[in-house]
Amino acid sequence: MPAVRSKICGITRIEDALAAVDAGADAIGLVFYRRSPRAVSVQQARAIIAALPPFVTTVGLFVDASRCELGEILDAVPLDLLQFHGDESADACDGYHRPFIKALRVKPGDDIAALAARYPKASGILLDTYVAGVPGGTGESFDWSLIPRELSKPLILAGGLTPDNVADAVRQVRPYAVDVSGGVEASKGIKDAQKIRAFIDAVKGGSAA
Numbered sequence: 001m002p003a004v005r006s007k008i009c010g011i012t013r014i015e016d017a018l019a020a021v022d023a024g025a026d027a028i029g030l031v032f033y034r035r036s037p038r039a040v041s042v043q044q045a046r047a048i049i050a051a052l053p054p055f056v057t058t059v060g061l062f063v064d065a066s067r068c069e070l071g072e073i074l075d076a077v078p079l080d081l082l083q084f085h086g087d088e089s090a091d092a093c094d095g096y097h098r099p100f101i102k103a104l105r106v107k108p109g110d111d112i113a114a115l116a117a118r119y120p121k122a123s124g125i126l127l128d129t130y131v132a133g134v135p136g137g138t139g140e141s142f143d144w145s146l147i148p149r150e151l152s153k154p155l156i157l158a159g160g161l162t163p164d165n166v167a168d169a170v171r172q173v174r175p176y177a178v179d180v181s182g183g184v185e186a187s188k189g190i191k192d193a194q195k196i197r198a199f200i201d202a203v204k205g206g207s208a209a
């Protein structure tokens, strides 16, 4: 099985971005959702991205952002990939002509394959846990057995992943990639370099099994 890729989301500091890259992360996530404790300004995002070495994917996370707000951020910040984490329609996601992944928040009874099929232009589908009233970053996991064996798009598994459970998640789900925020933090918005390294080592361990 090819190594499962890792994205470390909710980066707010240059040192955390560099710790993620140093540990082997493939992507870092920058949250442009003002209500998140991990939200970054355009200036912060630009400074973090400017400090990165090449070949690290920069992902901008949005939750039902207006066209105007998102357009202004895209003009100012060199993002490689957009992550739509709200209730955005397929048309809204497609409208920026940028590669994107669509997050679906999973609850029992969902037809995940059918929901994913609504986004034919997505580069990948991210599955996170449904928690009423919160769009994501909750630190809650969901029942991975709800995930269909075959999805039409690369699957990015998220939701409550930690250094302790991610190897099991990788073995069970065999995703294309995993995404973590709270599970590698010292406090909201501040990452813990040791937890990041332990997380990525566990992803590699799970991939090799």
Ligand SMILES: O=C(O)c1ccccc1N[C@@H]1O[C@H](COP(=O)(O)O)[C@@H](O)[C@H]1O
Binding pocket: 009, 010, 029, 031, 033, 036, 037, 038, 061, 063, 085, 126, 128, 135, 136, 137, 138, 139, 140, 158, 159, 160, 161, 179, 180, 181, 182, 183
């Ligand atoms: O990180 C946030 O604050 C956030 C806010 C709003 C929507 C999504 C958010 N983060 C994403 O949520 C999932 C799961 O995070 P966690 O590992 O359970 O903390 C992940 O995809 C984050 O990118």
